[in-house]
Amino acid sequence: MEVIVWSAWLAGLAIGLFVIFHFWLMGKPAGCSTGYGNICGLVCQRVPYFRQGEYRHLNNAKLWFLLGIPLGGLLSALSSPEPWHFSFSMGMYDDILPQTYAGKAIWLVFGGALLGFGARLAGACTTGHALVGGAMLNPPSLLAGVIFFLSAFFTTHLLFGT
Amino acid sequence: MYEESLFKRCRNTLVSGFFVYRTQIFGLLTGILFGFLMSRAGATTYDYHAKMFLFEDFQLMIVIVTAVIIAMLGVWLLKKTHIHAVATGEEVDFVKKPYQKGLMIGAALFGVGWGMTASCPGTIPAMIGEGKIAGLFALAGILIGTMAYGILQSHLQLAKQQASRSTDAN
Secondary structure (H helix, E strand, C coil), X not given: CCCCCCCHHHHHHHHHHHHHHHHHHHCCCCCCCHHHHHHHHHHCCCCHHHHCHHHXXXXXXXXXXXXXXXXXXHHHHHCCCCCCCCECCCHHHXXXXXXXXXXXXXXXXXXXXXXXXXXHHHCCCHHHHHHHHHHCCCHHHHHHHHHHHHHHHHHHHHXXXX | CCCCCHHHHHHHHHHHHHHHCHXXXXXXXXXXXXXXXXXXXXXXXXXXXXXXXXXXXXXXXXXXXXXHHHHHHHHHHHHHHCCECCCCXXXXXXXXXXXXXXXXXHHHHHHHHHHHHCCCCCCHHHHHHCCEHHHHHHHHHHHHHHHHHHHHHHXXXXXXXXXXXXXXXX
């Protein structure tokens, strides 16, 4: 699925303005990965961790923010010249990932689990730490952002064998 | 007895409903905008992630650096004007994520996941919206990972409570 991609400067400007707009509208920093905990809390109600602290009220803005993202992706795909369709292609990754569908699926679930567990252990994901935390010049967030990047850099180089 | 017209009742229901659920509605709308921007920025296209880390194309790097600089200026401006948030009516809370135990290990694990799936928690829902099946598996993985963390934390809390109870008894 090919979507229209804006020039990096324009997209960066738009996302920067989005972060400011989100602060003004919601009064809180934007974040993505926390919302997955809301879903976990709604699905499995017997885990005490998803009943307390920031998960005291599960039907909150973070959950609806997360539910809105696919609609945004859908809008973007529908307004692109290519007609909307399902695809399991991952571009350059198709050559280096497991070649069978099942292998690829297991690889992705394992990678996703690392993302979910790592994001909770670090406190936030790329949005919360690198983007919003970086904008507030929060030292732990900057540290986390640098480690995110370095770790992904080494992983990608190992995968592509360069 | 005072009777309101049907139009007025419908309008009142809509207005009060919007007021009660305003944070959810704003959340949904900002989510849609965020997903759209992530897609337009190229963050949902796998090749841009690979090319950024292999130093072949700097699309996403420019996007994030520009966004952080613009947002930094905006945060400075919002702090200076002491603006009040629309949803809460209170001053904007620039709450910073604290340093927490395991931040470095968590960040390293997250980076491995980023390299493996070429996506992050914010872009995976947008990928699903675009019809990328790989996003569905990554989403399942994220939910499993988050659930594992929640269960682990719950067990650690329980063990701590039991330990403090046994020292109280002594």
